Amino acid sequence: MALGAGQAHRAHQRAEEKAVRRRRRMWLLCARPSPRSGAPPVRCGLLLLLILLGGGAHVVAQSSVEAGLEKLRRGEYAEAIAQLRAALDMDPARAAEGLITAYVETGRYEDAERTARDVLARPDRALSAGETARLEMLLGEVLLTIGRSEEALRAFDRALAREGWPGAIRASVQKGRVLWQMGRVEEARELLHRLCARALAQGLRSAEDLTWTARALAYLDRPHEANDLYAEAIERDPSFREAYLQAGELFVEKYNYAEAASFFRDALRINPNCARAHLGLARSTRLSGGSDALAHVQRALAVNPRLVEAHDLMAALLLEVGEVEAAERHLAEALRVNPHSLSTRALRAAAFYLEDRAADLDEEIRRVLSANPRYGELYATLAEFAVFNRRYPEAVEFARRAVELSPWLWRAWATLGVNLLRLGRDAEGREVLERAFAGDPFNVWVKNTLDLLDSMRAYSETITEHFLIRMAPSETPVLAPLVAELLERAYALLSERYQFRPEGPIIVELFPNHEDFAVRTIGLPGLGALGACFGRVIAMDSPSARPRGSFNWASTAWHEFVHVITLQATAYRIPRWLSEGISVYEERRARPGWGHQWTLEFVRAFGEGRFVPLRQLEAAFLRPSSPEALSLAYFQASLIVEFLVERFGFERLRLMLALYRQGERTEGVFQKAFGMSVEELDRLFREQVK
Template identity: 30%
Template structure:
């Protein structure tokens, strides 16, 4: 077993009681194989060496099989074994646990989990002597804590810890109980009412676990389980998952270990994995509260409050007093913007568990993700007031303040959290981020501030404000479907130097699967630079930030209350860019197969996609629906809907108020419009014209007679179809691909008319434009008299759709310059720079065009940028000197 007392960087760990595990952290990626093993494990299981002991009785072997989750039905022959098995898998209300013959500590444990601490305490009071005094003391302290009897809880837990210190446990399970008692004690104020905190108890807990594993019992699965929960509490995802895998290897039936893995998956947004784990938990405990908690939290992470409440309902009926279920229910109600309902549930929670901070933390976290920052702050502040020794409320509040762009408040909260809990990875990462950001430079305009790391990022930062203000005029303006709303704050753009810092900025951890994100008043973006520490390299940052700024503006207008599909649809719509061909293909397929998402399905497709293409379809179809909304009802319609959302009106009620149509009627009209659109794109044949599939079925006999293989129609058949349907997009595509196959994938003079016909018949496909652009720029077609004009036509088409490559923009800039159109040449050179601002090639072209056009100030900046990007090249200094001489010669302009 690895050394549990690792240094701070390698193992920042801590613990919270397993019964009240509120927060677990980001997963590195759960592997289903952990749970796939046969529960009646084979000879490889280490417990089989114990079971092979010659002097064991049959009863002892049964107990060993139960302990390691290896039992069979034949082993379930006493109430005590049934109760212990139920406790392992998480069947807390199993009748065996109420049987007088069950271990009374098992019964007390179950009662405590079920939210019945007074009954648990009564069972403990009648216990008398026990051979597990540390466990009994921990259960007593935890029950008292849940009852709000803090002084009594402190006394009970302090007694447990003192006893464990004076007489080190001789059983690993008792060492685990001492660790759990110490963790609960750390959350309680000391005798003077002050928070405990600090690093000492952490080292003590790790020492106890290390000794338990190395000196007492290497097979006790509760040790790695507790370690995994400790690590999860400290947001140490790598080590936490490793420990939990070890626990599951020793006891594959452990409901707690599975729950911890599921929690890791939820926090890491590995939501399909979380659902799979929840299903596994339910395999051992049908209707499990633990599985429900994982599932409900996953839905809340997906902004699906209704889905969370739906998941919680049957479990709450079965476990009406379970504290974590009740806390998650309150959080889901808060996320539904039902303030009266939230307060009612909090009142009921307080009646059951006086003084508890649990529900307030759960609500605060969920509201932070819903960008309800003021409300989140209030709930988390109340949680800290109730539990001043618990670092979690402070960590969550600090992270929320980071997302809200309130650095001073975030630093204050995170410093307090780290003082209590020096080993939390997310808190430490975020605090280091704040200290890093404090060293950044800042530029400001009327509506934006840009914060950047001094150095090479200056070359982009100094160019951003004019682009951002142009985005503001488009997005916040009223023209052409703008949002007609200016946020009452400056939006902060944080240009992060690499993907790791960007991920920490957004999630508090150094891994996230995007390159830009809006958290309301803050938009963080990864620098569009090539290199090993960057996710995608160069990209059209202006388009990406415009998309994110739409979120900022729509969230501001709606008070962060807007359907998921609607905010994404508005953001894509206001990118003002043509649809990608892949989006057109997905949409046309959905139209032709009758699988367009309705209003319920489209929101679920964003958060719980069933197919690989669901999320892509949701983005593309949402944009399509928004475009139809504007076209059919006018540009004010989406704004009027937003205003109703801001007032808390739900979408089903808002649509009739604004559009005079139900959502269902709107959707029916949209489907008819969408069919016409798909036909205009050439993705679906006109009414009465067969599809390629239908043509092939009709003429299958003729195809067979041509003795070709079954990969597709023969060239002769395609030619015949073109005779019947000369403008059929699908047939033209087949003809193009057949011609390419015959010409080694290159355009030829004979193909040009065919490519132009196909481009006209299916205007959304970039293929003919790529081939024609190549033909007129590098092929034989470049010698034709109008090659320049025709090349530009196709290059413009491609450049308008390009988000990552600057080659089209550079080629267009050169060609416009050759034509003497220096205005367009400069615009395209600038676009190339915006896609790849750190690439010297784009800067050199822009400087050259600027000089030719007499834009000496622009040329000077491009060359200065080159001196920052390539400080070792003296050439750039000489270019600046030459430019100054040129300016002097031109009269200083």
């Protein structure tokens, strides 16, 4: 679809080779004696001296600025700053632009603002109208970065009051961005529509104009046209890094993470110290799990320790594994740079939500919406973290609020539709997903889910007292009675044992194709699990989805029904480790041979210290280092549950569920249920295992 990473890299290499040849020609021109005079070589030195004594100061300034800009292009920021500062008096416009850029790239925003204002305020400055406008634009970008939106808007307006200068398209797009962030969405759209119509009609000459017109098209949901202009910009100037960065960001937004990563890697070939490129790679690899995303965001922060977007992403990664305190430190760093960053405050609201700090959450929501009443991203962020923590009913409510505020937020429509399906509200969920796909046909999760729903129209349904069971018609005659009997027996035994009757009917879907189960669960093929539970809906492989003898469907169904109990009994607030631990524990209780058992590998893991501390067990489920580590986490969690029941009694386990339902955090649950801290109980557990 876009210019490939290899093509772009080759074009970049060709441009570098041409630049080297140009530099060589310049050197030969200076060194070669005049062919007509026959004068000795000393006259070249005399001529150079005369030039320097006359108008040659401009040549020196130009040489110094070019050297500084070349350092800047390569990411050698300290050297670039030193050389460009030295050239400020001789070539203030170009030196200032490079210096401001270097300061911004390294997070020295105050120095960037000071430089722009100082040069603009010089009474004797030799700036043209276009140079003045460009410096006003750069000032506006700095002010936008540190959250001074009104001042940024005035700077962009001052820049755009002048006409016909290089960069006017960029300034217009940045003005539209400010208006959008302030909630003046219709005004921003109108500005960008006019800009695109005018720019495309007049023709675009420079890579910069092509790139920023593409950004305007991306804002207007015209990604194909934007992609074409990014490719043209790269072809026109393969060394123009901004085109790679923005193209990569577009592909991240449209879920093509592999192609996005290729653009960011191309940007790093131009400048290996580009913080935005490292941040882009972190976003591109985030969904793949592992440590890649974390490593890339750390590299971005090493270059620019004050990059707000990098602190936001680091906070999000930490919130995903329950490390709220560490996440809040990164959010505090981001807010020190930009106290009005709405994305940062949305993540801060998510941190408050995950800790059930209702008053703080309400205050953060009020603060965000007072700044931008149309900022649906706030609720979209809350919805995503609700999903990540399996609070599906709340995810639906958050996502619904997001699309009310921002009807163009197709990601939130997708979240709403998928989680309506997880609550068993199929008709409404399908309708919402159809709307999400119409708005953003690039969302592969939505497309896959809609395709699956189409194929499931042929599934047969079996209705029992507490369950609605769906499966392929070919499997129904034999399998449906067996599944129905097992689930009703599980319901009778476990609802009595836990003294809780879950809300129903409970929908159970069995898929003869494992990839269909994966799509039903996460929207993509490739999931390694056998079953999944969303509180009122269970999805799982049927026996024919796996090779004969490799899969116990009855044990899986029992395991998933236990999740129905624990999720609903705790109002979806049970930690994952405890929920999985109880499910595996109840598997073992139900029938010999079910559930994880002691193996030689598990014995070796305990002896080698690979049982993780109890406080880190949640992260072992959410971000396992390997499939083997995840299997060990399941087994360890089930042993902890078994230990709690044997040491303190089953009533204490039921008390834990009640405390989570009341909003207690894990530390409070352990204190109230067992009278000890998490660490103290972990120590007792390990002594028992020995």
